[in-house]
Amino acid sequence: MGDSLKIVVLVKHVPDAQFDRHIGAERTLDRSESILSELDEYPLEAALQLSEARGGEKAGNEVIALTMGGPDAANALKKALQIGAGSGVHLTDEALAGSDAAATSLALAAAIRHLGDVDLVIAGMASTDGETSLVPAQLAERLGLPQLTFASSLEVDGRTARIQRDGDGHSETVEAALPAVVSVTDQINEPRYPNFKGILAAKKKKIRTLSLAEIGVDAGQVGAAGSLTWVASAEPRPARTAGTVITDEGDAGVKLVDFLAAQKLI
Amino acid sequence: MTAETVLVVLDAPAETFRKGQLELLAAGRILGSVSAAVTGPVSEAARAQLAEHGAAAVYTPDGADLGEYLVGPTAAWLADVVATAGGVRAVVLENSPAGKEAAARLAVRLGAGVITDVVAIEADGTAHKSVLAGSYEVRARATTGVAVLTVKPNSVEATPANAPGAAEATPVRVPEGAFATAARVTGRTEKPVSGRPELTEARVVVAGGRGTDGDFGPIEELADALGGAVGASRAAADAGWVSHDLQIGQTGKTVSPQLYISAGISGAIQQKAGMQTAKVIVAVNSDPESPVFEIADFGIVGDLFDVLPQATAEIKRRRA
Numbered sequence: 275m276g277d278s279l280k281i282v283v284l285v286k287h288v289p290d291a292q293f294d295r296h297i298g299a300e301r302t303l304d305r306s307e308s309i310l311s312e313l314d315e316y317p318l319e320a321a322l323q324l325s326e327a328r329g330g331e332k333a334g335n336e337v338i339a340l341t342m343g344g345p346d347a348a349n350a351l352k353k354a355l356q357i358g359a360g361s362g363v364h365l366t367d368e369a370l371a372g373s374d375a376a377a378t379s380l381a382l383a384a385a386i387r388h389l390g391d392v393d394l395v396i397a398g399m400a401s402t403d404g405e406t407s408l409v410p411a412q413l414a415e416r417l418g419l420p421q422l423t424f425a426s427s428l429e430v431d432g433r434t435a436r437i438q439r440d441g442d443g444h445s446e447t448v449e450a451a452l453p454a455v456v457s458v459t460d461q462i463n464e465p466r467y468p469n470f471k472g473i474l475a476a477k478k479k480k481i482r483t484l485s486l487a488e489i490g491v492d493a494g495q496v497g498a499a500g501s502l503t504w505v506a507s508a509e510p511r512p513a514r515t516a517g518t519v520i521t522d523e524g525d526a527g528v529k530l531v532d533f534l535a536a537q538k539l540i
Numbered sequence: 541m542t543a544e545t546v547l548v549v550l551d552a553p554a555e556t557f558r559k560g561q562l563e564l565l566a567a568g569r570i571l572g573s574v575s576a577a578v579t580g581p582v583s584e585a586a587r588a589q590l591a592e593h594g595a596a597a598v599y600t601p602d603g604a605d606l607g608e609y610l611v612g613p614t615a616a617w618l619a620d621v622v623a624t625a626g627g628v629r630a631v632v633l634e635n636s637p638a639g640k641e642a643a644a645r646l647a648v649r650l651g652a653g654v655i656t657d658v659v660a661i662e663a664d665g666t667a668h669k670s671v672l673a674g675s676y677e678v679r680a681r682a683t684t685g686v687a688v689l690t691v692k693p694n695s696v697e698a699t700p701a702n703a704p705g706a707a708e709a710t711p712v713r714v715p716e717g718a719f720a721t722a723a724r725v726t727g728r729t730e731k732p733v734s735g736r737p738e739l740t741e742a743r744v745v746v747a748g749g750r751g752t753d754g755d756f757g758p759i760e761e762l763a764d765a766l767g768g769a770v771g772a773s774r775a776a777a778d779a780g781w782v783s784h785d786l787q788i789g790q791t792g793k794t795v796s797p798q799l800y801i802s803a804g805i806s807g808a809i810q811q812k813a814g815m816q817t818a819k820v821i822v823a824v825n826s827d828p829e830s831p832v833f834e835i836a837d838f839g840i841v842g843d844l845f846d847v848l849p850q851a852t853a854e855i856k857r858r859r860a
């Protein structure tokens with residue numbers, strides 16, 4: 275199909291940061307109150323815009339949401355389908371629990387290969403639980419694809435993808451030929467909310483489940499066994515407590531300087 | 541080479557290395573004897589710095605300009621440097637987006653574990669970091685022969701080595717094929733420089749939010765009086781009042797200065813994620829219910845346009 279695109283969007287099911295998040299005794303994260311990572315709404319929006327600009331599904335464009343996670347992670351896919359993804363793929367297997375970035379990227383790379391020829395893989399800039407930003411770069415390395423990461427804009431022109439990447443003191447334009455791995459920041463767009471029509475439409479959309487066996491990955495390559503990092507301890511940081519609060523009575527600026535002097539900060 | 545080499549990866553400096561880069565060499569020395577892999581040409585002055593900070597060898601890319609591409613070729617070259625150096629126990633990189641991504645790809649090539657956002661290193665390779673927006677302290681280790689670590693600014697003091705290194709210049713060819721699937725930098729615009737300290741390296745940060753209503757004057761003047769950097773909330777950066785480079789928080793920079801002064805910022809969870817590991821937090825906000833007061837060591841309920849200029853004048857008066 276001419277310039278139609280097959281896009282895989284990586285979405286992660288993560289503990290909701292609006293609540294207190296906990297690391298349990300086994301040094302694993304409590305995932306009970308989880309949602310579609312808010313930073314993964316941006317790559318989904320970017321994919322939908324690329325698809326719509328090319329005539330959407332009718333014109334042969336595909337937006338596939340892919341998640342790796344436990345049974346509940348299907349909820350992240352449902353939300354992605356309501357927002358507008360065409361279909362969902364859920365990579366799930368007990369052996370995946372506890373995967374670090376190396377194991378996650380290995381499994382996601384295998385799942386993406388399993389999906390056949392893909393033009394773009396679009397991820398978020400970071401997961402809100404892992405917060406490493408390692409997965410997109412490791413995926414690019416494993417898939418042998420160029421990476422266009424931390425994009426604050428993305429355009430696809432024929433078979434060339436072009437992003438804007440803002441660094442300290444400079445901004446770069448970076449280009450690569452498709453297929454490519456892209457990650458996008460929260461500067462790139464305003465993600466849409468699911469509307470009533472989208473919620474109804476999502477009920478008819480398919481979620482495909484993939485196991486490790488189906489993508490040809492051994493249990494020993496993922497999860498705690500396949501991870502290359504080990505967490506020795508995880509302690510809650512003593513919560514910051516409120517200190518002195520004063521109300522300005524015309525001299526608060528001077529009191530602020532007194533405080534800084536007492537703390538030897540000036 | 542000794543069996544305990546630590547490779548420290550540094551961006552080529554315009555003239556000499558920044559303090560934040562020298563900190564990486566000090567971090568590396570906790571784990572073994574250091575060598576530097578510099579991604580471009582090294583001036584004589586910069587090489588002298590590397591010697592002073594203990595680098596035994598200085599590896600530079602031969603035959604290609606890595607700066608024209610996004611991290612893939614750098615990772616491929618670094619994998620060859622690790623092989624050339626021999627006996628590498630750890631690779632230490634900057635904790636910037638590009639540093640983390642080079643680390644990510646290099647680790648895949650080496651089959652190594654990566655730990656990002658490191659704030660302290662123990663001699664046995666255990667790294668400390670905070671996770672979940674600064675709410676937990678984690679100690680973690682790579683279980684592989686080589687560990688790849690990205691270390692945050694201000695984690696280690698940039699002291700010179702006890703014994704200087706030879707800083708022997710060692711060019712290493714950029715491997716054939718490294719560019720086959722690389723993303724190419726086709727344009728670059730420089731942004732104006734402020735002359736203030738780099739945000740993530742600054743000892744003092746004064747940050748403004750929507751409450752400034754677009755006037756960052758009082759923020760900048762207090763920052764300058766304190767020799768600090770200027771930061772901002774996303775609301776202020778999105779409004780275009782300051783460059784997005786200054787945004788602090790979940791999707792901006794994470795800072796851990798000695799002193800963080802928050803002015804006209806409500807203290808949303810995504811903002812806290814970037815600043816709650818600061819040593820001392822001061823908040824100025826006109827709303828006493830503002831959540832920022834829950835984490836401030838010293839809070840002032842007041843108008844930032846009154847409080848900040850008065851504080852700036854008072855600092856100048858006491859110094860005079």
Ligand SMILES: Cc1cc2nc3c(=O)[nH]c(=O)nc-3n(C[C@H](O)[C@H](O)[C@H](O)COP(=O)(O)OP(=O)(O)OC[C@H]3O[C@@H](n4cnc5c(N)ncnc54)[C@H](O)[C@@H]3O)c2cc1C
Nearest residue numbers: 749750751773774775789790791792804806811826827844
């Ligand atoms: C995915 C995602 C990522 C995000 N990432 C970030 C991030 O990295 N960093 C970030 O900061 N936010 C981030 N946010 C946004 C965050 O949720 C808040 O919306 C934002 O921090 C609010 O900015 P603010 O405090 O400046 O504005 P507001 O919440 O509007 O607060 C303004 C404050 O100024 C006070 N004020 C007004 N006038 C004065 C005055 N004259 N003197 C003193 N005080 C005054 C008010 O009382 C109020 O408390 C993110 C949000 C999302 C969804």
Ligand SMILES: Nc1ncnc2c1ncn2[C@@H]1O[C@H](COP(=O)(O)O)[C@@H](O)[C@H]1O
Nearest residue numbers: 284342397398400401404406407408409
């Ligand atoms: N388990 C996962 N399932 C799907 N996508 C993921 C997963 N983990 C990470 N990603 C993607 O990779 C991005 C960066 O995550 P991280 O490297 O963990 O910070 C996220 O925004 C997601 O797009």
